[in-house]
Structures are given as structure tokens and as C-alpha cells.
Amino acid sequence: MRMGLGRSVDYKKELEKAAKTMILVHEPDALIKMIVRMLVQKVRITHAGILLHDKARDTYILTVSKGAAGFKIPAGFARIDSDNPLVRFFKEGPDKKYFSEGVIIYGEAKKTAVSKGAEPRLRELAAKVAYQMEIYEAVACIPTYFRDELLGILLLGGKKSGGPFSRDELSFFMALASDVAMGIRNAQLFRELELELDKRKRLFINTTVALAAAIDAKDHYTHGHTARVTNLSLEIAQRLKNRNKYAINDKAMEDLQIASLLHDIGKIGIPESILNKEGSLNEEEHKKMREHPILGVTIIQAIKELEDAVMGVKYHHERFDGLGYPEGLKGENIPLIAAIISVADSYDAMTTDRPYRPAMQKDAALAEIKRLSGLQFNPRIVEIMAELSREDRL
Amino acid sequence: MRMGLGRSVDYKKELEKAAKTMILVHEPDALIKMIVRMLVQKVRITHAGILLHDKARDTYILTVSKGAAGFKIPAGFARIDSDNPLVRFFKEGPDKKYFSEGVIIYGEAKKTAVSKGAEPRLRELAAKVAYQMEIYEAVACIPTYFRDELLGILLLGGKKSGGPFSRDELSFFMALASDVAMGIRNAQLFRELELELDKRKRLFINTTVALAAAIDAKDHYTHGHTARVTNLSLEIAQRLKNRNKYAINDKAMEDLQIASLLHDIGKIGIPESILNKEGSLNEEEHKKMREHPILGVTIIQAIKELEDAVMGVKYHHERFDGLGYPEGLKGENIPLIAAIISVADSYDAMTTDRPYRPAMQKDAALAEIKRLSGLQFNPRIVEIMAELSREDRL
Numbered sequence: 001m002r003m004g005l006g007r008s009v010d011y012k013k014e015l016e017k018a019a020k021t022m023i024l025v026h027e028p029d030a031l032i033k034m035i036v037r038m039l040v041q042k043v044r045i046t047h048a049g050i051l052l053h054d055k056a057r058d059t060y061i062l063t064v065s066k067g068a069a070g071f072k073i074p075a076g077f078a079r080i081d082s083d084n085p086l087v088r089f090f091k092e093g094p095d096k097k098y099f100s101e102g103v104i105i106y107g108e109a110k111k112t113a114v115s116k117g118a119e120p121r122l123r124e125l126a127a128k129v130a131y132q133m134e135i136y137e138a139v140a141c142i143p144t145y146f147r148d149e150l151l152g153i154l155l156l157g158g159k160k161s162g163g164p165f166s167r168d169e170l171s172f173f174m175a176l177a178s179d180v181a182m183g184i185r186n187a188q189l190f191r192e193l194e195l196e197l198d199k200r201k202r203l204f205i206n207t208t209v210a211l212a213a214a215i216d217a218k219d220h221y222t223h224g225h226t227a228r229v230t231n232l233s234l235e236i237a238q239r240l241k242n243r244n245k246y247a248i249n250d251k252a253m254e255d256l257q258i259a260s261l262l263h264d265i266g267k268i269g270i271p272e273s274i275l276n277k278e279g280s281l282n283e284e285e286h287k288k289m290r291e292h293p294i295l296g297v298t299i300i301q302a303i304k305e306l307e308d309a310v311m312g313v314k315y316h317h318e319r320f321d322g323l324g325y326p327e328g329l330k331g332e333n334i335p336l337i338a339a340i341i342s343v344a345d346s347y348d349a350m351t352t353d354r355p356y357r358p359a360m361q362k363d364a365a366l367a368e369i370k371r372l373s374g375l376q377f378n379p380r381i382v383e384i385m386a387e388l389s390r391e392d393r394l
Numbered sequence: 395m396r397m398g399l400g401r402s403v404d405y406k407k408e409l410e411k412a413a414k415t416m417i418l419v420h421e422p423d424a425l426i427k428m429i430v431r432m433l434v435q436k437v438r439i440t441h442a443g444i445l446l447h448d449k450a451r452d453t454y455i456l457t458v459s460k461g462a463a464g465f466k467i468p469a470g471f472a473r474i475d476s477d478n479p480l481v482r483f484f485k486e487g488p489d490k491k492y493f494s495e496g497v498i499i500y501g502e503a504k505k506t507a508v509s510k511g512a513e514p515r516l517r518e519l520a521a522k523v524a525y526q527m528e529i530y531e532a533v534a535c536i537p538t539y540f541r542d543e544l545l546g547i548l549l550l551g552g553k554k555s556g557g558p559f560s561r562d563e564l565s566f567f568m569a570l571a572s573d574v575a576m577g578i579r580n581a582q583l584f585r586e587l588e589l590e591l592d593k594r595k596r597l598f599i600n601t602t603v604a605l606a607a608a609i610d611a612k613d614h615y616t617h618g619h620t621a622r623v624t625n626l627s628l629e630i631a632q633r634l635k636n637r638n639k640y641a642i643n644d645k646a647m648e649d650l651q652i653a654s655l656l657h658d659i660g661k662i663g664i665p666e667s668i669l670n671k672e673g674s675l676n677e678e679e680h681k682k683m684r685e686h687p688i689l690g691v692t693i694i695q696a697i698k699e700l701e702d703a704v705m706g707v708k709y710h711h712e713r714f715d716g717l718g719y720p721e722g723l724k725g726e727n728i729p730l731i732a733a734i735i736s737v738a739d740s741y742d743a744m745t746t747d748r749p750y751r752p753a754m755q756k757d758a759a760l761a762e763i764k765r766l767s768g769l770q771f772n773p774r775i776v777e778i779m780a781e782l783s784r785e786d787r788l
Contacts, residue, residue: 024580186580
């Protein structure tokens with residue numbers, strides 16, 4: 001039913017297409033800027049803006065094109081409250097007698113402000129609306145709603161060719177504003193969910209870090225051990241990943257982080273008398289101590305999402321030559337996550353004081369790690385340790 | 395530029411509007427069903443369906459209207475692989491010579507299958523496509539793409555009025571299919587994010603539960619204490635919420651859950667010799683034991699997201715009359731979260747064996763809680779305990 005000729009139809013089609021594609025673009029800021037820029041270029045108006053509802057704060061935030069004339073938002077008007085005349089006008093429902101099709105045209109607002117036929121309240125509001133439009137240098141304001149909410153207001157500057165907007169143009173802008181506002185709201189909802197997800201990830205990691213550190217603190221001689229092992233493990237994994245030695249995705253990195261944090265969690269089940277014993281352990285005590293990987297598994301194995309991380313806890317005392325515990329796994333049969341933690345754990349143990357011996361120097365510890373390559377440790381990981389040492393990153 | 399008369403225009407407008415509103419509806423299944431139903435009713439065709447790409451499994455899943463004729467999906471065809479002829483046909487790009495505008499019409503497929511001018515490979519594919527369309531009783535298949543991906547295929551049954559679809563109708567369906575598929579994909583992306591968020595929440599809670607239980611296990615006499623206190627605290631809070639005694643939102647419920655789980659986390663810092671001592675503690679030991687709320691705070695206070703939960707850990711040994719510790723807060727100055735945990739914690743302690751005394755009976759414990767109403771405990775919470783007891787929920 002819509003008719004149009006030449007360029008008028010072209011810009012409509014282009015804008016309609018852009019508005020539709022927006023659905024799957026989930027970056028609100030980029031989106032708003034793109035649409036405002038397209039409006040100015042395609043419709044050939046001096047400038048355009050969108051006042052968009054920020055639901056959480058119940059304010060309307062303006063995004064505006066610089067426009068051909070270099071239009072700037074006046075200070076203090078980049079954000080307006082929901083009791084701003086412009087917002088109130090659309091929320092209370094514009095009076096059809098004075099504002100056709102629910103759109104505000106600057107000229108009509110000015111006229112209504114002095115119309116003898118209008119109620120004093122409407123006259124006053126219209127005057128305020130007109131003043132607000134002067135601030136934005138807006139010729140037309142087009143509202144867009146979703147359900148009962150005023151989602152946003154599209155502000156249009158004047159046509160570059162001069163002359164008023166036609167009714168046909170305005171009704172096109174109304175449809176467009178609705179698409180745009182919904183696209184933007186959709187992107188915002190997406191963004192909110194993503195932020196919430198990030199927050200959750202942080203909360204989980206931070207809580208695990210805090211609890212692991214607290215458990216760490218029980219063992220007087222290993223203060224900060226868990227944090228150091230975790231950092232070193234992640235650095236090793238990052239380098240293995242860069243070298244494409246193993247396929248390590250984001251999930252694997254996170255599993256490694258959790259497993260490193262929790263690798264000694266089973267020590268909760270070891271009596272303090274053994275944990276903090278000065279001098280070496282007797283055979284009985286040693287046996288008890290060697291239960292800690294399995295005790296750790298017992299604690300977290302019910303958590304389905306941690307099933308890969310559990311491998312790191314369970315096997316971090318296995319040896320490359322198969323002489324480790326609890327199962328005597330050998331070589332590449334030891335899960336990579338555990339092989340990494342094993343090296344990081346041993347290196348940190350060597351370089352810190354223990355009840356039965358003082359800390360080794362870094363160089364001596366690295367030499368020991370190298371000596372045990374292929375015996376206790378996976379040679380590929382030992383290589384990375386050597387690389388880290390050369391770069392003074394140990 | 396589009397022209398139309400009467401009902402043709404009406405259904406187009408209605409469907410266009412529906413497709414747009416979809417952007418902010420984020421329930422993919424409901425959405426697909428709604429659109430398919432609208433197509434059948436408004437366009438007046440025998441039935442319609444959408445084959446939608448499931449990216450994770452690289453299959454296409456069919457949602458279909460029952461249609462007026464009670465059309466049913468043949469067994470085994472509710473889901474087709476990406477090497478199905480129909481999918482291959484659209485992915486490889488339909489031959490413009492035989493299939494105008496990238497749409498498949500059943501009649502054209504049949505013709506191509508026997509056309510001498512067509513390549514043998516195309517003839518074979520067209521025959522398979524026609525066979526596939528017979529299975530779905532589809533008269534037209536309309537593809538929709540997003541970037542390089544074949545998002546979905548709209549399947550249309552015959553017109554109820556008989557006769558073929560016009561080119562104008564088909565091009566309208568193409569635009570519609572694109573809107574619909576984008577709306578559905580958008581909803582799916584949303585759903586994925588929501589599921590990921592749920593998974594994260596579960597992971598966090600489950601890990602906290604597991605670690606809290608492990609710490610619990612250190613104290614031989616309190617096995618299962620943490621889980622019981624948490625359940626009772628949540629039940630009390632839910633009832634307070636139902637009675638509108640306090641404003642308790644979802645965030646507050648989650649904080650309470652976390653605080654209950656971690657209320658004794660500070661006991662990690664108390665020596666086992668005190669925790670497991672048989673007989674009563676001396677003054678020195680008692681003093682040490684009373685440090686556990688503050689030790690708990692130390693462990694989790696760095697986690698910004700837990701700042702409200704920290705209040706529960708810190709003040710769960712305060713008393714309503716101000717004689718508790720660590721700060722001697724009084725009455726309603728004690729955060730609700732802590733007041734709830736205090737009652738649940740004490741009740742559970744009373745009803746389980748302790749080194750220095752056997753467990754009390756439930757009735758006797760409740761009587762004691764009531765006696766201490768306004769002294770140790772917040773009377774509003776004691777009321778809830780009485781209610782729970784009457785309903786045999788303690």
C-alpha cells in the first residue's frame with residue numbers, strides 16, 4: 001500500500017533491512033550509533049538522536065549523531081528523568097486533537113502552547129515540550145512502546161532540503177523507531193544476561209579461591225601455596241596451548257584453574273598432627289597423607305560440572321614413570337590437567353620452606369625438575385618450565 | 395511498491411507485526427508454534443512447518459502445525475541431518491535456471507527431476523527433494539539464511555482455496571521466514587545464555603555445599619549440621635516472606651543460603667584439639683572458639699558479591715538481648731540473615747549429640763527456643779519455629 005519513488009523507497013528499504021538485521025547483533029551501543037548514523041545519512045536530516053529508557057534507573061539516555069552541522073548535546077541533557085516533560089507527554093498519552101498519530105512536531109507543540117482552546121495544563125506541558133525540543137534542536141519526536149513501557153523517543157533534526165516531514169515519512173519513522181527500540185532493548189537484555197553470567201563466574205572462582213586459601217592456611221608451612229600453584233599451572237597451560245601441543249579450550253583452562261585451587265582440598269581430612277608435624281612422617285602417617293587426592297575426590301565428585309576438574313585433584317601425585325599414586329598411571333595416560341598441576345605443585349614445594357628442610361633456590365629447583373623429566377614429570381611440561389625460567393617468569 | 399487487496403494485505407500486516415514482536419519474546423518453542431499456527435490460520439493453508447537448524451548438533455528439527463487436515467509428521471522425519479537433500483539443495487545454492495528466487499515449488503522440483511536439459515546430478519537431487527516434500531506434503535519450501543548459515547526452511551502445505559502460490563506471495567513468505575528465523579534464533583541464543591547462567595548458579599551452590607560439608611566433617615560431632623541449618627534457615631525465611639514480615643527477595647534468599655552454608659567456615663581456623671575436645675572448654679579455649687565468626691568473615695570478606703552474606707556469618711552468635719558476640723548487637727539491629735541462622739543453628743545443635751551432652755528431644759528443644767524468645771532469639775522467628783513444629787516440619 002505504501003508508495004514512493006526513487007530515493008525515498010531506497011532509504012526505507014535500507015533502513016528496514018538494517019533494523020531487522022539488528023535482532024542478532026547484540027551490542028547495544030554500536031547498534032544505537034549505527035542506526036542514528038544511518039538516519040542522518042539516508043534520510044538526509046541535520047542530526048538525529050534516540051532517548052532510550054534505562055529501566056533499572058528509570059531515566060532516558062540520549063545517543064545522538066554528531067550530524068552534518070556538528071550538533072552537540074547540551075550539558076546536562078544527555079540523560080533525562082522520567083518526569084521530564086517530553087517523557088510525561090508520551091506517557092500520559094498525547095492529545096489526539098493536537099498531536100496527530102502520537103508524534104510531536106515542534107510547530108504543533110508551539111501552536112498548542114498558545115492555543116486558547118487547549119486546557120491550561122496541556123498548554124503548559126506543550127510549552128515545556130517545545131522548549132525541550134529546542135534544546136535538542138529537534139523538529140519531530142517519535143515515541144516507541146513495548147507493552148506498557150515507553151521504550152524510547154526518536155529525535156529528528158530538520159530535513160537538509162528544508163520543508164516539513166510528510167505524514168507518510170512520519171508513519172515510516174514510527175515503524176522504524178519501534179524496530180530499532182526493540183532491537184536495542186533485545187541487545188540490552190542480552191548484555192544484562194552476559195554481565196550476570198560474568199558476575200557468576202567471578203563469584204564462583206573468588207569463593208573457591210577464598211575457601212582454598214583458608215584450607216591452605218591450616219597447613220602452616222604452605223601459606224599461599226594454592227594461589228602460586230594455580231598461577232603457575234595456568235601459565236604452563238597457556239604456553240602449551242600457544243604451541244598447539246595439546247588442544248586446550250576455555251573450558252579446559254577453567255577446569256585447570258579449579259583443579260589447581262582444589263588440588264589439596266582432601267587435606268581437610270588429614271589430622272593437623274600429621275599436616276603440621278615437624279620432622280619426617282612415619283610409615284603410617286605417610287600412608288594417611290597419601291590419601292589426600294582420593295579424599296579430595298570424595299569431596300567434589302558429586303558436582304557434575306567439575307568432573308573434568310576432578311581428574312586434576314585425583315591424579316596430581318601420579319608420576320610419568322608410573323611410580324606415583326593413587327593408581328600408578330603412566331606417561332600420557334595421566335590426564336594433562338593433573339600432569340600440569342604435578343609440576344607446578346612440586347616446583348612450589350621445592351622453592352618454599354618445609355618442616356623438614358629449607359627452601360631450594362629457583363635454579364636448583366629447576367635443575368631438579370629437569371632431572372626428573374620423564375621420571376616424575378611429563379617432558380613436554382618440563383620444557384615449558386625451562387622456557388619460563390629462561391624468560392625469568394618462574 | 396507492494397500492492398494487495400483486502401484480506402491479502404490484512405494477513406501480511408498481522409504476520410509482519412507478529413514477527414516483529416517476536417524479538418522480545420524469548421521462548422523459542424512457544425514462538426515457533428505461534429508462528430506456524432498463525433500461518434495456517436491467516437494464510438489459509440492446509441498446514442505449515444519450520445525446519446530449524448540446531449547448530450550444536452548440526453541437524454534440522456521440524457516443528458509443524460497439526461493443520462486443518464490433522465497432518466502428522468511421519469515417524470523418523472521430525473529431525474533431518476544436514477546431508478538431507480532438502481538441506482543440501484539450499485546449501486549448495488539452488489540453480490536459478492530451474493528454481494526462481496531460491497524457493498522450491500514442488501511442481502518445479504518434479505519437472506527438473508525429469509528435465510533433459512538439467513545435469514544428471516541436479517536431476518537426481520531434484521528427485522530426492524521432491525520425494526522429501528511429498529513426505530512433508532509440502533507445496534513450497536522457503537529457505538532463510540543468517541550470514542552463511544542456513545537458519546531454517548519454512549514448509550508450506552497447499553492453499554485451502556486450491557491453486558498455486560503467486561510470486562508476490564512467495565516473496566512475502568521469504569521476508570517473513572527471515573524475520574521468523576531470526577526471532578527464533580535470537581530466542582534460542584537467549585535460552586542458551588539462561589541455561590548457562592543456571593548451570594553457573596548450580597555450580598557455585600554445589601561447590602559451596604561440598605566444601606562446607608567437608609569442613610563440617612572435621613568437627614566429628616556436627617556431621618550434616620551445615621546442610622540441616624541451611625534447609626531450616628531457608629524454610630524460616632520463606633515463611634517470613636509469605637507473611638510479609640520482612641522484605642525478602644531472591645537475592646536475600648540466596649545470600650541466606652550462602653551464609654548458612656558458610657556460617658561456621660571460620661572453624662577452619664580453630665585447632666582440632668578444641669573443636670573435638672570431649673568435655674567442656676576452658677576459658678582460653680572458649681575465647682578461641684568464639685573467634686570463629688570473625689575468622690569466617692576474614693575468609694570471605696574480599697568477595698564483593700558476598701557482602702550481604704558476610705553479615706550472616708559475622709553475627710550468627712549475636713543475641714536479641716545484646717549479650718551475644720562478637721559485637722553485642724541488640725534486637726532488630728541484628729541483621730535478619732544472622733537472626734535466622736542463629737535460631738536454626740541453635741535448634742540443630744540442641745537436637746544433635748554433642749561431646750558434653752546427648753541430643754535433646756524436638757519438643758524440649760522447641761520449648762527451650764520459646765523460653766529464649768526475646769532473650770537469645772528474635773520473637774518473630776521463634777513464632778515461625780512454633781508454626782513449623784505445629785505442622786510437624788521440624
